[in-house]
Amino acid sequence: MTTATSVQATGRPVPRRVAIALLAGILVTGLLSACDTPAEPADEGGAGVAIDGLEPLEVRNALIVTSDGQTGAFVAGIVNNSDQDLTLRVTLRGETVVDVEVGASSTLSYGGEGLTQPPVIQNLDAAAGSTIELGFSSEDGSDVREQVPVLDESLDYLRGLAP
Template sequence: MKARLAASAALALGLALGASGCSMLTYQATTEHYDASDGVSLDVGDLQLRNVLVVSEDGEDGNLIMTVVNNGDDDVELGVQFGEGGGDVQTIDIEAGSTVAFGVDAAESEEQLEPLLLEGIDTQPGALLTMYFQYGDAEGIDKQVPVLDARLPEYADLAP
């Protein structure tokens, strides 16, 4: 009787470990951040830039599409450059505690602005455009931003 009880307990323990052991030992992909859309994301100081992408028809000019969240207590002037050698800096004013959407449909609580025109990107749709984002004393970040065309319906009206 004791042998049967011990065997049942061992079997129950083995089943419990077998059923739960995978989650103890296996890598959990859900703990990793990923960009669930076509664009890329980055953080520059107190700013969170989400779903950053460029829409272009001809690869010469493109519209910068993104949402910027300023979690800081200060208004900032975000500088944006594109290309390997830098180039002209476009600046964008972002108020403290605000969320600003450039070229995308914004929720009612967000400010929505037109896309930012980038002239002379010289990057064909399907490729990546090197961009640099920086403000104030925050460390700037280089990021490879996807360049898409207007084939998808959600980008049809966003090409320059």
């Protein structure tokens, strides 16, 4: 009984079944890559960070916009998923820099065209391109610390937001 073989680039024979399996794998991979499969959805949340652990409040896309590194605008979307008005407190180095009341079952968005003007944080001492640790707390006693990006106005949607 003889086994059909093909020759590798090294000159050594390869059993025909192995060669066929390798070619089939390459062919299937090529065919599947040509399929119109949907790509993973893009993260459209922006350049900020989500602050978790404050339920029923949600803080999304939190960031600071600055032009001088000393004062910055607090940009974020804040969602109140409860049936009561709630206050979100933001601290920097232990000092309260933002206190915002969010109405029951509502969303407050700071920054951007047609949105609420963002609160200004003084004594930021953080250059664009860095991060700064902010504290976030809600009335139920939740207290979360998170590194928040500090950006300049080079992104289109941040233009005009720096104080």
